[in-house]
Amino acid sequence: MITGTVWVPPSALASMIEELAQLATQPSPDPVTVDRIRELRKTLRRSETEIKPDDGLVEPGMRVTAMLSGDTRATVFLLGERELVSRDPGVDIDVYSPSSPVGRAIIGSYVGATVTYATPSDPSVQIEILAAVPYKG
Known part of the structure; x- marks a missing residue:
C-alpha cells in the first residue's frame, strides 16, 4: 500500500480516474470491487502530477x-x-x-x-x- 504523496504521470492518473468511474457505476459491487474503489480513491487523493522543477534535486518524478x-x-x-x-x-x-x-x-x-x-x-x-x-x- 502506498502512503504519503505520490507522483504519477498524467496519463496514469487519467487511467486511474477512468477505472474508478467504471467501478463506481456498478450497481452492486462485490467486496473486492469495493476494496479496489477505496484503494483508487485513496491513491488519487495522494497523487500529484506536476512536472518537477529542473533544479538538480532528486525526488519522485x-x-x-x-x-x-x-x-x-x-x-x-x-x-x-x-x-x-x-x-x-x-x-x-x-x-x-x-x-x-x-x-x-x-x-x-x-x-x-x-x-x-x-x-x-x-x-x-x-x-x-x-x-x-x-x-x-
Missing part, C-alpha cells in the same frame, strides 16, 4: 542518471512508484521506487552527490548522481 560503484556505464531510471507508473504505456525506462534501498538513499540529494546505501548482498554500495531532470514522458 525525476529521470535520474547515476553511476553505481564498480559499473562502467551509467544507469538511467525514473524515480516513482512502479505500480502507478506502469499504468502509463509511454514509460520506456526502468522505474525505481522511492521506497527501494537506492530510492531512499538518493531522495533529497543533488546532482554531483555520491551516496551510500545497503543491499542484502552489500552493506555499502555507492551511487553517484550524474543528472536529475524532470520526467516529461
Whole structure:
C-alpha cells in the first residue's frame, strides 16, 4: 500500500480516474470491487502530477542518471512508484521506487552527490548522481 504523496504521470492518473468511474457505476459491487474503489480513491487523493522543477534535486518524478560503484556505464531510471507508473504505456525506462534501498538513499540529494546505501548482498554500495531532470514522458 502506498502512503504519503505520490507522483504519477498524467496519463496514469487519467487511467486511474477512468477505472474508478467504471467501478463506481456498478450497481452492486462485490467486496473486492469495493476494496479496489477505496484503494483508487485513496491513491488519487495522494497523487500529484506536476512536472518537477529542473533544479538538480532528486525526488519522485525525476529521470535520474547515476553511476553505481564498480559499473562502467551509467544507469538511467525514473524515480516513482512502479505500480502507478506502469499504468502509463509511454514509460520506456526502468522505474525505481522511492521506497527501494537506492530510492531512499538518493531522495533529497543533488546532482554531483555520491551516496551510500545497503543491499542484502552489500552493506555499502555507492551511487553517484550524474543528472536529475524532470520526467516529461
